[in-house]
Amino acid sequence: xxxxxxxxxxxxFKFIYNSKKISVAKTKLKLDxxxxxxxxxxNDMADWLYRYVNIDDNIAVSGKIDTKMEIEVEWVRxxxxxxxxxx
Numbered sequence: 001x002x003x004x005x006x007x008x009x010x011x012x013f014k015f016i017y018n019s020k021k022i023s024v025a026k027t028k029l030k031l032d033x034x035x036x037x038x039x040x041x042x043n044d045m046a047d048w049l050y051r052y053v054n055i056d057d058n059i060a061v062s063g064k065i066d067t068k069m070e071i072e073v074e075w076v077r078x079x080x081x082x083x084x085x086x087x
Contacts, residue, residue, distance in 0.1 A: 003037065003071070004060045004079065005029040013050045025049040026070075029061070039063070041073040052078065 009028040016022055025046035030036050039061055041049045053059060053076070062075040 001065070001071070002060060002062045003029065003031060004058070005031040005037075007053060007055050007057045007059060008036065010055055011050050011053060013046065023047065027053070029059070029071075038070045039073050040070055041076070045073055045076070049073070049076065 006029065007027055008030045012026045014024055016024060021042040023046040024040055024042050026038060026040040027049070028036050029039050040046075058079040058081075060077045060079055061071060061073050063071045063073040066072050
């Protein structure tokens with residue numbers, strides 16, 4: 001599932017104890033149709049999201065929907081202004 005949208009919330013980063021997944025980063029993404037989804041990444045993806053993604057960035061993500069209806073990010077790309085489709 002590939003989704004494009006704008007980051008509307010600061011990245012929340014947290015370490016996880018007693019689990020195979022050692023860290024998680026979460027944020028909200030506003031899609032072109034004005035719906036809001038929560039995206040999250042674990043371990044290396046969490047580090048990458050926390051390091052490089054900022055509020056108001058336009059990004060494209062691909063991942064899986066988990067049982068809480070959140071997108072677990074497997075791939076992400078920060079979009080440049082020329083790559084954003086205008087309405």
